[in-house]
Amino acid sequence: MNTPIQFGERLFLPVLMAPYARRNDDPLHRRLWVYVLDPASSGSKRLTQCIEVPYEPLGKAGIHGAVFAVDHSPLPPFLLDHLDWPERLIEDFNQHPLHLDEPRLAMAGGIEPCTGKPLFAGQMAYAICQRVYDTFAAALGRFPTWGPWVSRRIRHSQSPALTIRPFAFEGANAYYDPSKGSLEFGVFNAALNDSTSVLPGGMVITCLSHDIIAHEVTHALLDGMRAHFRLNTHPDVPALHEGFADLVALFHHFQYPDLVEQAIEDHGGLNSDMLLELGKEFGTALGNKEGDCLRRAMDNVALPGQQAAPEICNYEDPALTEPHVRGSVLVAAVFAAYLQVYERRAGELLRLANVTAGGESRKILPSQLVSLLAREAAAVADEFLQACIRAIDYCPPLDVRFGDYLRAIITADRMLNPQDSSGMRDALIREFRRRKVDLGRVRDLSEYSLEWNSPSTVDRPAVPGLAWSDLRFRNDGRTPQSIAEIERQAQALGEFLIDKVHSGELKGEFGVTRAGGDYGPITIESLRTAARRGRDGRLLNGIIAETSQTRTTPDGVVRGGSTLVLTEEGRVDFAIRKRVDDEQRLLDLRHQLADTGGLTDVSFRELHSHRR
Numbered sequence: 308m309n310t311p312i313q314f315g316e317r318l319f320l321p322v323l324m325a326p327y328a329r330r331n332d333d334p335l336h337r338r339l340w341v342y343v344l345d346p347a348s349s350g351s352k353r354l355t356q357c358i359e360v361p362y363e364p365l366g367k368a369g370i371h372g373a374v375f376a377v378d379h380s381p382l383p384p385f386l387l388d389h390l391d392w393p394e395r396l397i398e399d400f401n402q403h404p405l406h407l408d409e410p411r412l413a414m415a416g417g418i419e420p421c422t423g424k425p426l427f428a429g430q431m432a433y434a435i436c437q438r439v440y441d442t443f444a445a446a447l448g449r450f451p452t453w454g455p456w457v458s459r460r461i462r463h464s465q466s467p468a469l470t471i472r473p474f475a476f477e478g479a480n481a482y483y484d485p486s487k488g489s490l491e492f493g494v495f496n497a498a499l500n501d502s503t504s505v506l507p508g509g510m511v512i513t514c515l516s517h518d519i520i521a522h523e524v525t526h527a528l529l530d531g532m533r534a535h536f537r538l539n540t541h542p543d544v545p546a547l548h549e550g551f552a553d554l555v556a557l558f559h560h561f562q563y564p565d566l567v568e569q570a571i572e573d574h575g576g577l578n579s580d581m582l583l584e585l586g587k588e589f590g591t592a593l594g595n596k597e598g599d600c601l602r603r604a605m606d607n608v609a610l611p612g613q614q615a616a617p618e619i620c621n622y623e624d625p626a627l628t629e630p631h632v633r634g635s636v637l638v639a640a641v642f643a644a645y646l647q648v649y650e651r652r653a654g655e656l657l658r659l660a661n662v663t664a665g666g667e668s669r670k671i672l673p674s675q676l677v678s679l680l681a682r683e684a685a686a687v688a689d690e691f692l693q694a695c696i697r698a699i700d701y702c703p704p705l706d707v708r709f710g711d712y713l714r715a716i717i718t719a720d721r722m723l724n725p726q727d728s729s730g731m732r733d734a735l736i737r738e739f740r741r742r743k744v745d746l747g748r749v750r751d752l753s754e755y756s757l758e759w760n761s762p763s764t765v766d767r768p769a770v771p772g773l774a775w776s777d778l779r780f781r782n783d784g785r786t787p788q789s790i791a792e793i794e795r796q797a798q799a800l801g802e803f804l805i806d807k808v809h810s811g812e813l814k815g816e817f818g819v820t821r822a823g824g825d826y827g828p829i830t831i832e833s834l835r836t837a838a839r840r841g842r843d844g845r846l847l848n849g850i851i852a853e854t855s856q857t858r859t860t861p862d863g864v865v866r867g868g869s870t871l872v873l874t875e876e877g878r879v880d881f882a883i884r885k886r887v888d889d890e891q892r893l894l895d896l897r898h899q900l901a902d903t904g905g906l907t908d909v910s911f912r913e914l915h916s917h918r919r
């Protein structure tokens with residue numbers, strides 16, 4: 308007989324891992340040099356930048372932060388072959404890990420960017436990863452946690468920090484490894500094609516690519532947010548992982564004002580390959596044609612050097628099976644909406660400055676106007692990025708389709724920013740539809756219709772004991788006080804669900820059903836408090852909880868569940884579900900189950916491997 312409730316292995320992580328708690332006499336930031344464009348990107352005067360990350364002590368023996376740590380193993384033979392160092396240098400590297408707290412190095416922003424200094428790769432990866440982590444923390448209103456590998460590390464008294472391995476293997480690949488809790492970056496020889504930006508046969512270090520680092524750490528962050536997001540139930544699932552990671556990497560381009568200003572100076576707008584292309588060096592080094600990149604943000608904008616705009620992507624195209632290609636539909640829809648909102652807001656500035664939009668006049672913009680436009684581009688990019696990240700909290704806990712993701716963005720943004728003065732939501736809806744993304748059964752394309760509409764009661768049901776005033780926090784005001792406190796909260800939620808399931812009230816709306824027979828126990832996978840801030844400063848407190856349940860079928864085990872969004876009063880505002888007892892879902896999954904004998908998780912190592 309099954310126990311009716313069980314707790315998932317990531318439930319207690321908010322208490323077990325946290326970023327460094329700043330002391331009053333600590334500096335606010337640490338400055339670190341990075342490449343903001345791939346080292347081989349040609350035509351940019353602003354390849355490198357010194358960026359700020361929150362200060363934390365890193366120790367003397369390499370980079371050991373609270374959330375990220377850089378591996379300092381001896382350099383592997385394939386890299387030593389490339390570097391051709393004398394024995395003295397190799398020994399020096401092995402004995403002297405990077406000491407960023409050393410005063411002179413701290414003042415200089417660490418090591419200056421260089422492709423021939425292996426220590427720099429770790430510094431850069433640490434800085435970019437920390438940046439992306441901070442973006443997630445701001446969007447979610449809480450500190451992100453890692454996957455269940457953290458619990459195993461803590462049990463063995465090891466660091467809960469995600470390990471960055473800058474020279475993990477020889478090969479044209481980089482990936483997040485959820486079994487080890489590491490980002491593994493490859494090193495490889497560029498193809499022998501003639502190229503002016505990448506040396507034929509030269510060494511390509513994937514850990515020196517801003518975009519690859521940002522993409523990989525996003526996989527790790529997303530894996531930390533949800534227990535069953537990687538369950539490969541539909542082609543949209545791996546594609547969402549890829550598209551989402553690309554969106555995060557691309558929107559971070561706009562955090563570097565120098566880069567955005569250069570794009571506006573050169574092209575009068577944002578249609579610059581520096582901003583809208585990903586992984587330029589990697590793409591060229593794979594042997595694609597000169598100047599090629601891994602992926603592009605846009606499907607309907609001609610970039611400099613292109614004769615005509617490519618055709619718009621179509622979600623219904625049966626050829627869109629490869630996850631990165633399918634993911635690019637999502638990326639293109641979001642970026643088309645972004646550019647529309649930017650153009651509208653930039654148009655106001657241009658009119659104010661009495662500059663006609665388009666044409667030659669844009670090429671001689673005064674520098675103050677360029678700075679203002681760049682600031683606007685960054686502000687709009689930040690709004691979009693925050694909305695895209697926050698939407699994960701409003702997605703079903705598994706089996707997420709692109710249409711679900713759009714509805715999650717709309718719902719999350721409407722809750723936090725009731726006024727959409729910039730027209731972001733309207734632009735997103737139209738661009739998703741232009742690409743024929745399936746939105747499921749909705750009445751019309753209004754925001755109101757796309758917002759999730761469950762539970763279907765006028766009065767939202769309240770979960771006893773989960774009002775914000777019932778919760779106990781640590782001094783930081785957002786981390787639960789203890790494991791016992793999280794257990795109390797999860798128990799309260801579990802009892803609420805069992806009560807609803809057994810009474811038949813709101814049948815099926817929570818995605819789970821009575822345990823027993825083919826159905827496993829209802830699992831509380833995670834329960835996280837969130838204090839989010841909207842664009843107008845409005846604060847929204849609440850709880851995001853994730854439940855799941857297994858069902859044994861003759862073809863294999865399937866899963867359902869729901870993401871529950873609770874208000875500050877502890878009421879269930881949304882129950883975003885994939886029902887475990889939905890017979891149609893089971894029929895849809897049958898082919899996949901028959902092929903594989905059971906559902907498996909998406910593997911990033913396989914997804915990212917590139918063959919020339």
Ligand SMILES: [Zn+2]
Nearest residue numbers: 522548549552
């Ligand atoms: Zn990926």
